[in-house]
Amino acid sequence: MQLVPQGTKDRGFRDGSLVPFDELFERAHEGDRNKAAFNRAVEFFCQRDIRRRGHVEFINAALRKMPEFGVERDLDVYNKILDVFPKEVFVARNFIQRMFNHYPRQQECGIHVLEQMENYGIMPNKQTKFLLLQIFGDRSHPIRKYQRLMYWFPKFKHINPYPVPAALPRDPVDLARISLQRIAADLSAEVTVYQMPLTDISDAGKEITQPHIVGIQSPDQQELLARHNPARPVFVEGPFPLWLKKTCVYYYVLRGDPLPPEEKEEVIDSERNFYYPMHLDLDLDRDLWDDEEFYVDEVAEGPIFAMCMAGAGDQATLAKWILGLQQTNPILSQTPVVFHLTPGPRELQAASDSESGEEEIPQSWHMKQEL
Amino acid sequence: MSGLSLLLRAARAAFPAGARQLRTGGFRSAYAKELFLGKMWKEEVFPYPEISNEELEEINQFVGPVEKFFSEEVDSKKIDQDAKIPPETLKGLKNLGLFGMQIPEEYGGLGLSNTMYARLGEIISLDGSVAVTLAAHQAIGLKGILIAGTDEQKAKYLPKLASGEHIAAFCLTEPGSGSDAASIQTRATMSEDGKSFLLNGSKIWISNGGLADVFTVFARTEIVDNDGAKKDKITALIVERAFGGVTNGKPEDKLGIRGSNTCEVHFENTKVPVENVIGEVGGGFKVAMNILNSGRFSMGSASAGMIKKLIEMTAEYACTRKQFNKKLSDFGLIQEKFTLMAVKAYVMESMAYLTAGMMDRPGVPDCSVEAAMVKVFSSEGAWICVSEALQVLGGLGYMKDYPYERYLRDSRILLIFEGTNEILRMYIALTGMQYAGKILTGKIKEMKKGNVGVALEIFVNKFRDSMGRKVDLGLVGKDGVAHPSLEESSKKLEENIYYFGTTVEGLLRRFGKTIVDEQLVLKRVADVSVNLYAMTAAISRASRSISIGLRNHDHEVLLTNIFCTEAYFKNNYAMAELEKYAAENLDDSIKKVAQQVLEKRAYICSHPLERTF
Numbered sequence: 001m002q003l004v005p006q007g008t009k010d011r012g013f014r015d016g017s018l019v020p021f022d023e024l025f026e027r028a029h030e031g032d033r034n035k036a037a038f039n040r041a042v043e044f045f046c047q048r049d050i051r052r053r054g055h056v057e058f059i060n061a062a063l064r065k066m067p068e069f070g071v072e073r074d075l076d077v078y079n080k081i082l083d084v085f086p087k088e089v090f091v092a093r094n095f096i097q098r099m100f101n102h103y104p105r106q107q108e109c110g111i112h113v114l115e116q117m118e119n120y121g122i123m124p125n126k127q128t129k130f131l132l133l134q135i136f137g138d139r140s141h142p143i144r145k146y147q148r149l150m151y152w153f154p155k156f157k158h159i160n161p162y163p164v165p166a167a168l169p170r171d172p173v174d175l176a177r178i179s180l181q182r183i184a185a186d187l188s189a190e191v192t193v194y195q196m197p198l199t200d201i202s203d204a205g206k207e208i209t210q211p212h213i214v215g216i217q218s219p220d221q222q223e224l225l226a227r228h229n230p231a232r233p234v235f236v237e238g239p240f241p242l243w244l245k246k247t248c249v250y251y252y253v254l255r256g257d258p259l260p261p262e263e264k265e266e267v268i269d270s271e272r273n274f275y276y277p278m279h280l281d282l283d284l285d286r287d288l289w290d291d292e293e294f295y296v297d298e299v300a301e302g303p304i305f306a307m308c309m310a311g312a313g314d315q316a317t318l319a320k321w322i323l324g325l326q327q328t329n330p331i332l333s334q335t336p337v338v339f340h341l342t343p344g345p346r347e348l349q350a351a352s353d354s355e356s357g358e359e360e361i362p363q364s365w366h367m368k369q370e371l
Numbered sequence: 372m373s374g375l376s377l378l379l380r381a382a383r384a385a386f387p388a389g390a391r392q393l394r395t396g397g398f399r400s401a402y403a404k405e406l407f408l409g410k411m412w413k414e415e416v417f418p419y420p421e422i423s424n425e426e427l428e429e430i431n432q433f434v435g436p437v438e439k440f441f442s443e444e445v446d447s448k449k450i451d452q453d454a455k456i457p458p459e460t461l462k463g464l465k466n467l468g469l470f471g472m473q474i475p476e477e478y479g480g481l482g483l484s485n486t487m488y489a490r491l492g493e494i495i496s497l498d499g500s501v502a503v504t505l506a507a508h509q510a511i512g513l514k515g516i517l518i519a520g521t522d523e524q525k526a527k528y529l530p531k532l533a534s535g536e537h538i539a540a541f542c543l544t545e546p547g548s549g550s551d552a553a554s555i556q557t558r559a560t561m562s563e564d565g566k567s568f569l570l571n572g573s574k575i576w577i578s579n580g581g582l583a584d585v586f587t588v589f590a591r592t593e594i595v596d597n598d599g600a601k602k603d604k605i606t607a608l609i610v611e612r613a614f615g616g617v618t619n620g621k622p623e624d625k626l627g628i629r630g631s632n633t634c635e636v637h638f639e640n641t642k643v644p645v646e647n648v649i650g651e652v653g654g655g656f657k658v659a660m661n662i663l664n665s666g667r668f669s670m671g672s673a674s675a676g677m678i679k680k681l682i683e684m685t686a687e688y689a690c691t692r693k694q695f696n697k698k699l700s701d702f703g704l705i706q707e708k709f710t711l712m713a714v715k716a717y718v719m720e721s722m723a724y725l726t727a728g729m730m731d732r733p734g735v736p737d738c739s740v741e742a743a744m745v746k747v748f749s750s751e752g753a754w755i756c757v758s759e760a761l762q763v764l765g766g767l768g769y770m771k772d773y774p775y776e777r778y779l780r781d782s783r784i785l786l787i788f789e790g791t792n793e794i795l796r797m798y799i800a801l802t803g804m805q806y807a808g809k810i811l812t813g814k815i816k817e818m819k820k821g822n823v824g825v826a827l828e829i830f831v832n833k834f835r836d837s838m839g840r841k842v843d844l845g846l847v848g849k850d851g852v853a854h855p856s857l858e859e860s861s862k863k864l865e866e867n868i869y870y871f872g873t874t875v876e877g878l879l880r881r882f883g884k885t886i887v888d889e890q891l892v893l894k895r896v897a898d899v900s901v902n903l904y905a906m907t908a909a910i911s912r913a914s915r916s917i918s919i920g921l922r923n924h925d926h927e928v929l930l931t932n933i934f935c936t937e938a939y940f941k942n943n944y945a946m947a948e949l950e951k952y953a954a955e956n957l958d959d960s961i962k963k964v965a966q967q968v969l970e971k972r973a974y975i976c977s978h979p980l981e982r983t984f
Contacts, residue, residue, distance in 0.1 A: 123984050154983035187972050271604070271656040274543070274663060275550045275790050276798035277887075282808040284815055284883030289951075 021045075021054070021061035025069075035077060038062075038069040042080055055084050056109045063116050072120050075128070082113055082131045091137030098139060110135065110142035114149060123153050164244050172197060176214035176309035179242055179249050183307060189218035194324035197311055211311020213321050222329060225305040228256055230334040234305065236322070237340045239313050251309045252318060252341075254325070258302040305329075315339050402729070403740040406903050407803035408810060409872015411844045411865075416907050417852035419721075419915040420728020422486055430487050437467055437494050447498045450630035451777050454622065456500060464535065469495065469505055471533025474517065478529035485668070485727040492669040493676030499781030500630025502673060507578035507631070508532075510666030512539025515587045515607055518665065519650045519658050524609060528585055540583035542574040542610075542636055543659060550794060552605055552656060557638065559590040559606060568592070568648075570610060570641040580619045580634040586610045587649065587662075588638065594653040604653035608643050616641035627780030664739035667789055668730065671723025671745040674753035674785065678716040681760045681778065682709065689763055699763070708759040710933065715752040717930045721908035722748060740802050743795045744901045750785035750792060757782045796897035797890065803900060804886060804893075807875050815880050832873075842869040846910070854914040856928050860935035864906045867942045871899055874946045881951065891958045895945040902938040909934055 025041050045058050062081050066072040090103040101107065110132065117124060129146060136142045162182065169175050177191050191214060198210035228234070238252030268279040306325055310317045318339065326332045402415040422430075440463055450456055464470065472488050474480025483491070496502045513532045516524055531537040548554040557572025570590055577583075592606040610617065620635035650658045686709065689699040699705050726741045761768035761775040768775040786792050817825045846853045846861040853861040875896065882889055913931040916924040948955045967975060 125984075150984065157983045158977075269553065272553055273550050274552055274656070274659050275794045276801050277805065280801065280805050280808060280884040280887055282805065282879075282884045283812050284808060284879055286883050286885045287819075287881045290881045 021058045022065065024058075025061065025065045033069045035069070035071050035074060038066070038071050038077060039080060042084060046084055052084060052086050055086070056105050059084055059109050060112065063112060066116070072116070073122055075117075075122055075125060078113060078117055078122065078124075079127050079131060082110070082128065082135065085110070085131075085135040087134045090135060090140075092140065102140070107136060107141045110140075111145050114142060114145045118149055118153075121153075123157070124149060168244060168247055172311065173212050173214055175247070175249060176212065179244060180214060180216040180251065180307060180309060182244075183242065183251065184216050184218060186218040186220070188220075189216050191216045192324065194308075194321055195317075211317055213308060213310045213317060213324070215306055215308035215321055215324065217306040217325070217328070221303075221305050224303045225329045226331055228303075228305070228331060228335065230331055232257060233336040233338045234332075235338045235340050236318050238318075239342065249309060250313065251307050252313070252321075253304055254306045254308075254322075254337075255304045256302045258300040313341060313343075315341065401737070401806070402907075403744060403799075403900065403904055404803050404806040406868060406871060406900055407807035407875045409869050409875070411846075411868055411907075413845055413852050415729060416725060416911050417914070418918075419911040420486070420725060420731070421915075422484075422728075426484075426487070430490050433481075433483075433487070433491060434494060437469070437491060440464075440467060441494055441497050441501075445498050445501060447500075447774065447777065450498065450500050452629075454624065454629040455632075456504060456630045460501070461535070464501065464505065468533075470508060470535035470538075471529075473509060474513070474529050474533040478525060478533055480529065480533035485730045486724060489669050489672040489723050489727045492673045493679075496673035496676045497680060498630075499628045499778075499784075503628045503631040503784075504538075504579060504582075506666065506669070507541060508539045508583075510669065511541035511662055512579065512583065512587060513585070514662045514665060515541075515649045515658055516609060518661055519607070520609075523646065524649070528609065532585060537584040538579050538582045539585045539587065540577050540579040540636070541662070542577050542580075542586050542588040544574060544576050545572070546575055550790075552659075555589065555591050555605060557588065557590040559592045559608060559643065561592070562642075566645055568606075568608065568643045568645065570608065570616070570638045570643050573635060573637040575635045576623070576633055577619075577636045578631055578633050580636045581622055581632040584612045586612070586617070586636065589655050589659055592652055602653075605655035605659070606652050607649035607655040607658040609647040609649060610638070610641060610643055614641050614643060625784075627777070627782070627784055663790060664742060667746040668723055668726040668738070668742040670785065670789065671719045671726070671749040674749040674782075675716045675719040675723065677753060677778065677782070678712055678719070678756045678760075681757060681775075682712050682716065684774075685709070685712075685760045685763050688767075705763055708763055711759060712756045714930050714934050715756050717912075717927065718905050718909050718934055719745075719749045719752055721912040722905055725908040725911065740799055741904060743790070743799050744904045746789060747792050747795050747799070747897070748901050748905055750782075753782045753785055793894075796894050799900060800893035800897040801887065803896070804875065804879065808879050808884075811876055811879055815876070818880065836870075836873065840869075842866050844868060852914070853910050854917045856917055857910050857913055857931060860906070860910055860932050863935050863939040864903065864910060867899070867903055867906070867939060867946075870946055871903060871942070874899075874949050877951075878949060891961065892949060895949055899942045899945050902942050906935050906938050 024045065025038075042062060045055075046052065059081055062084075066077065071077040085106065090106050092098040092102040114124070124146060132140075132142050132146055164182075165178070169178065173193055173196065177193075180191055181189065194213040194215055195210055197212040198208075200208045200210070202208050225234075234254055234256045236252060236254055239250035240253065242249050242251060270277070270279065272278050306329075308318070308321045310321065318341070322332060322337055402412050405412050444463055445460055446457075450460075468481050469491070471478075471480030472483045472491060473485075474482065476482040492502070495505060509532075513529070516528055516532075520528075528537070532539055545554070545556055547556060557570065557574065559568040559570045561568055568590075570588065572590060574580075574588070577586075586609070588608050588610045589605050590608060591603045593601055594604050596602050616639040618637045618639070620637070623633045625631075625633060649655070686700070689705055689709070692699050700709075722741075722745045726738055726745050729741065730736055730738045757775070757779045761779055764773065764775060767773055770776070790798070814825065818829060842862075842865045844865045845851060846865055847855070847858045851861070878886060878892060878896070882892070886892065909931040913924070913927045915921075916927045921927075944955065947953055950956075
């Protein structure tokens with residue numbers, strides 16, 4: 001398969017002008033930028049010259065082109081790139097060579113490859129180590145970098161106590177479910193889908209779209225809401241952003257105002273427990289040295305009764321959410337609900353949508369039929 | 372017993388007025404609570420309570436036929452398999468009068484004192500299901516009528532209950548409410564004419580629920596307060612099945628005590644006349660507490676009786692089976708098990724009869740804390756001893772052909788019912804702390820205010836303690852009440868009591884009334900106080916045995932010394948853990964681990980075979 005017409009290839013060498021390797025990649029893909037195309041480009045370079053002339057520039061160009069081809073997180077591709085280096089040539093053979101940074105550009109280049117791997121958080125494997133040993137030998141800079149990678153990366157792999165799954169679901173309902181569970185962080189909390197997204201064509205020919213509404217509430221929140229005084233209003237606020245790697249989702253919150261101190265006292269009933277006294281009738285307080293409460297100036301926050309994520313941020317949709325909540329929290333039917341909705345990023349999304357038309361935004365909560 | 376009390380009253384009169392604190396009217400048995408102050412009221416426990424010769428003969432006359440009945444006509448294996456007590460057995464029990472042991476003779480019962488009840492409990496415990504059925508009937512089912520009922524109620528219900536014609540049950544627990552009085556949902560609404568209540572609700576896990584005709588039900592009623600405010604309070608009602616609307620579910624399939632009938636009881640618009648309220652309307656909480664607190668002590672003698680039987684059966688096996696040409700009884704580890712069983716049985720017995728004796732004294736002695744201590748110690752001791760006895764038999768103990776597995780299953784419930792051991796530990800510790808706190812409040816406040824004199828005194832005391840102070844509470848020495856053979860054990864007890872007093876004071880100073888939330892601290896306090904009470908009981912009983920020359924009193928001395936030494940070290944360790952910044956105290960780590968595990972509701976460590984690269 002001729003990727004590059006014979007003429008250009010020879011032309012480049014005969015002319016003496018520098019052929020930017022970027023062009024190689026431009027021509028390698030046949031419409032589709034993917035791993036196969038990238039591999040083809042790399043192989044083409046390897047096959048055309050047994051001495052692999054210009055391999056350092058080629059490798060640097062390849063590293064630059066990887067994000068375009070979408071292979072920056074693929075370990076096989078990195079190994080393939082490392083494979084471009086000629087083997088056993090750069091291995092230091094005596095102590096002088098080892099002292100004096102043998103083949104410095106190549107070592108730098110090897111380090112660049114590993115650095116890009118590090119930036120994208122990819123753990124090298126045995127094949128990488130074998131390649132590096134073959135290419136640069138023991139006790140070289142790339143091997144040192146590899147050793148450092150292999151020291152730190154395992155330690156950092158599980159360090160996030162709340163990891164975001166690598167592959168986020170595309171379906172907005174599933175995404176909403178996962179993100180709401182992430183915010184709530186309560187294993188008893190229940191996610192309810194109040195409305196599935198629907199695109200329908202009514203009789204009149206108009207398009208009716210139903211945004212999805214996914215809500216979450218835990219039993220503790222239900223109890224708090226049941227104890228809420230119906231005379232006081234509850235507020236629906238939003239949308240608040242939640243970033244999951246590169247995706248931003250927006251959620252809305254149903255909250256109440258903090259109780260004034262007068263209403264907050266808890267009366268301890270002496271006839272509460274059949275078996276032992278829950279309250280000692282003593283005039284003694286906790287000692288200073290045993291008091292582990294932190295007196296930081298906290299802004300008292302009111303209780304949060306439920307959260308939701310919806311396809312649209314207008315009052316009608318959220319009112320549907322409140323209606324759905326009323327099933328499990330009858331007190332909402334008597335409580336005044338005030339909507340404090342900020343306009344949200346909707347307009348911005350619309351602007352950027354029209355600009356980057358072909359960019360897929362699967363993670364947007366916005367409706368899909370924009371284009 | 373009456374002679375003893377006269378003697379002690381005379382002794383009391385001889386003391387000058389200010390020598391004792393707060394002894395207003397009769398014996399307010401506060402032996403256990405006084406331990407929390409680091410003091411010991413020797414007169415309560417020394418000498419060990421005795422019963423008169425006539426009573427002893429009377430008891431032995433009861434014991435004979437009951438033992439015969441239980442060994443011949445109660446087929447425990449069949450009861451366990453069928454999960455039912457055959458009606459002939461019930462009839463036999465009724466004929467022996469065992470359904471009305473504590474009901475006064477005028478109402479047709481046997482009118483036994485607490486001590487005699489405990490004695491009979493030793494034999495009845497040979498079959499767990501029968502014991503629980505009888506206990507549910509009389510220790511809690513009809514206790515309400517007995518202690519808080521009016522004369523009319525007693526005359527109406529007690530005769531039939533005593534003869535066993537009607538069986539009683541105690542209905543408190545609901546699906547949402549185990550110890551929480553606020554979550555009782557069963558409601559009793561007053562009718563318009565004010566003459567009856569309509570009872571609605573359901574209770575679960577009611578022993579004798581299927582057999583009973585008379586229920587003591589606790590329900591929520593609306594009462595009007597002194598200020599005129601309407602409040603919901605608990606009321607105790609006597610409900611007869613004949614009132615209608617009383618249904619019960621099917622008997623629950625349980626791990627142990629399978630012969631006892633445990634089921635749900637539902638009340639639907641049951642009409643209960645106002646005369647059937649026990650105590651007063653809205654006063655059910657106190658009634659419930661009194662009933663629950665009064666039935667516990669008999670568990671000590673019941674467990675002791677069971678362990679004694681187990682020792683016989685197991686020793687029979689250990690002394691006949693040979694391995695490696697040696698009898699099992701020659702091996703040290705097996706011998707250790709038998710010693711453990713003997714020590715535990717001895718201490719349980721001592722504690723149970725000491726408490727029963729204290730409760731039998733004239734006046735209204737409040738031995739609820741002591742009874743709770745007996746229950747905690749005996750239930751855990753029984754579980755461990757049955758487990759060890761089964762272990763001695765090895766594989767044979769595991770087979771259904773032998774009764775050990777049934778005893779093990781039956782004894783597991785001991786740690787759960789009548790107040791779980793965790794709750795009772797809280798009760799023991801908190802009641803003691805409340806008592807001690809009231810008395811020590813003044814002193815602690817002075818110290819906190821920075822009164823130099825008090826602070827200096829405390830500092831000097833601490834210094835003296837660390838130098839090893841000699842404690843003398845009057846147990847040994849010239850006028851010591853304990854026998855000189857028990858000198859070492861008594862010294863250990865005195866030291867422990869003194870150290871306990873200082874520990875309690877330190878805890879009250881550190882935590883004050885917020886100690887209610889420090890359950891890990893309270894658990895240790897309760898454990899120490901249970902051990903102290905146990906040591907006292909053992910020393911007191913052994914002292915008496917030597918003094919009057921009972922058979923094998925030297926064996927008792929050995930058992931007492933073994934127990935006291937072990938308990939001494941355990942107490943010292945627990946009290947060392949309770950010091951501030953103690954290295955042995957792992958409470959913070961425990962709470963942290965628990966919080967992390969419960970947050971994820973799973974075991975969170977990575978699997979040992981996991982790799983990261």
